[in-house]
Amino acid sequence: MAGEMSWIKQDGTDSDGNVWETHAAIAKAVGGYLRPFDQYQGPYITVGGDVVVGIPPYGVPAQHLGVVRLWLCNDEDGLCYIYREDIDKSSFAFFCGNTDAAIAEARALLGREE
Numbered sequence: 001m002a003g004e005m006s007w008i009k010q011d012g013t014d015s016d017g018n019v020w021e022t023h024a025a026i027a028k029a030v031g032g033y034l035r036p037f038d039q040y041q042g043p044y045i046t047v048g049g050d051v052v053v054g055i056p057p058y059g060v061p062a063q064h065l066g067v068v069r070l071w072l073c074n075d076e077d078g079l080c081y082i083y084r085e086d087i088d089k090s091s092f093a094f095f096c097g098n099t100d101a102a103i104a105e106a107r108a109l110l111g112r113e114e
Contacts, residue, residue, distance in 0.1 A: 003038040003039050003040050004038055004039075005036040005037055005038050005039050005043065006036060007036050008020070008034045008035070008036045008043045009034075010024065010027065010028075010033070010034055011024055012024030012034065012043075014036065014039070014043065015036070016039050018039060020034070020042050020043055021099070022072060022097070022099050022102050023042055023043050023045060023072055025099045025102070025103060026045055026070065026072065026082070026099075026102055026103055026106045027045045029103040029106070029107070030045070030047055030070075030103075030106050030107060030110055030112065031047065032045040032046055032047040032070065033045065033046050033047075035069075041071075042072060044069050044070065044071050044085075045069065045070040045071075045072075045106075046067070046068065046069055046070075047068040047070065047110060048067065048068055067086060068084065068085075068086050068110070069084070069085040069086065070082055070083070070084055070085075070106055070109065070110075071083040071085065072102065073090075074096060075093060077093075078096065079093035079094065079095060079096065080093065080094055080095070080096040080098075080102065081093045081094070081105065082102065082105045082106045082109055084109045084110075089109060091105035091106070091108060091109050092105060
């Protein structure tokens with residue numbers, strides 16, 4: 001598959017040699033775990049268990065089983081936001097590369113504001 005990410009280390013280094021530093025910082029801050037997705041979108045972050053149906057890394061998440069996936073996304077204005085898949089909710093936008101803002105928004109989506 002074009003763009004497939006075979007694996008990712010928890011420091012953010014993936015199978016293509018890319019480093020996803022912000023993703024890794026968010027995962028560490030919220031007690032999550034990086035999971036491979038693809039080299040364009042990047043990895044996703046699971047908090048708690050991860051149950052998928054289908055072939056990794058593109059498997060569909062099981063719904064309503066406490067599976068929480070967070071995605072770091074870009075919008076059309078070049079800003080970033082965090083998307084929480086299980087409740088279909090996005091964070092407020094922040095400047096891409098602002099790791100502190102990314103962590104704060106991820107915590108807010110998880111109800112763990114500090």
